[in-house]
Amino acid sequence: MRIFLCLAAVLLGLTACSSPPDTTEETPPAPLHKQLPLGAAFEEPGAVEPHEIDTDHLLPSQPADPYAPIDSIIRRGRLVVGVDQSQYLLSFRDPALGEQRGFEVDLAHEIARDIFHNPKAVEFRYVDSADRTSVLQNNTVDLVIRTVSITRDRQEKVLFSEPYLWTNTRLAALRGSGISSIADVSTETLCTTGNSIALEEARRRAPGARKLVVRNWSDCLLALQQHQADAIIGDDRILAGIQAQDPYVVVLSESLHHDQYGVSAALSNESIIRRVNATLARIHADGTWDRMYTTWFGSRES
CATH class of the missing domain: 3.40.190.10 (Periplasmic binding protein-like II)
Incomplete structure (x- = not known):
């Protein structure tokens, strides 16, 4: 009779012949x-x-010099640049093409073009907004091109190029x-x-x-x-x-x-900023900057 009762309990989904169920309720995840x-x-x-934000008493940038010595970067064979991974129009990962795109990405390619005669000689590393200074100070990247506004306080921590966007x-x-x-x-x-x-x-x-x-x-x-x-x-x-x-x-x-974006580098890396400023002078003179701007912002002027 006992065997029959246990079998019946199993068929009815009861637990009389097994250990009691765990009645602990898990907290559901937030919607x-x-x-x-x-x-x-x-x-x-x-x-x-x-x-207080001081953008009125900025220090001048380094003078442009397309031949400023950057031996360690030249030996490495590529430029390491910190960017955003999801800032549409400026710097974002295009899932369809599987590559980084945007105005700031194009600027990085132009800098690499002038240094290595190869616009693709760039390694992009994703940087959070709060880490834009620290990745330069600990030499994780050579440059940060990530919507960094030039301020007097920030000039105490990093070097800036001439502005590339207003x-x-x-x-x-x-x-x-x-x-x-x-x-x-x-x-x-x-x-x-x-x-x-x-x-x-x-x-x-x-x-x-x-x-x-x-x-x-x-x-x-x-x-x-x-x-x-x-x-x-x-x-x-x-x-x-x-x-x-x-x-x-x-x-x-x-x-x-009102703000100005600048390319930033470590305080000890004046030469790379001289190179960047040479690239900025070149792309303004030959129309490249205008083409880049039209590509990304031409129809979305604020």
Whole structure:
């Protein structure tokens, strides 16, 4: 009879003849729209005082010299450049072609062309926004071409080339959000990247707003789409790339700050900056810069 009862229990899906089930409940993962991008964190209003940004008293760059000595780079046979992997129009991995593309990528190829007579003699390494200085200081890369705005404070830590792009800090929001100026986000959530001028502008101009600080600008687009942020604050060249990926994103006309991007190198590497400045002079003179700009920004002028 006991054997019959146990068999019946098995058939009925009961566990009378086995050990008790584990009743521990696992905590379900947060819904997708509540999961923050990897490395992202909220900064509460007033948690960090804004830092003054000096772009009016910049040191001059190194004079251009196409023959400045860069023996170790020449021996290596390639230039190592830190870039973004997902900054559309500027520097992004094109999955269809399997290669890095964008305005900043084209600039790196032009520098390599002048050094090695081979525009493909470049090794790209992906660098987060917050690491743009440290990868130069620890010699991980020769140059960083990753939307680095030239400021007086940053000139104490790295060398800069002459500017290669001029930008304005603006807001981007979803169409129909009702956001038309910085005044409309005084108590909302703003997304931006760490160690950026945009973050300092957010702290200064919208002290009552919550800040979502992320590692890469593509994370801000995701946060905006998932309603984790009400607006993005960043440079208009960056926002143009975000807008190109999502037609529901609108870049506002209000300019909050004017910036210049420069190629950066370690303080001890004056010669490579002289080479970069020679390339910048050449591409402005022969029309290459204009062609690059038209390719990537010609139809998206802010």
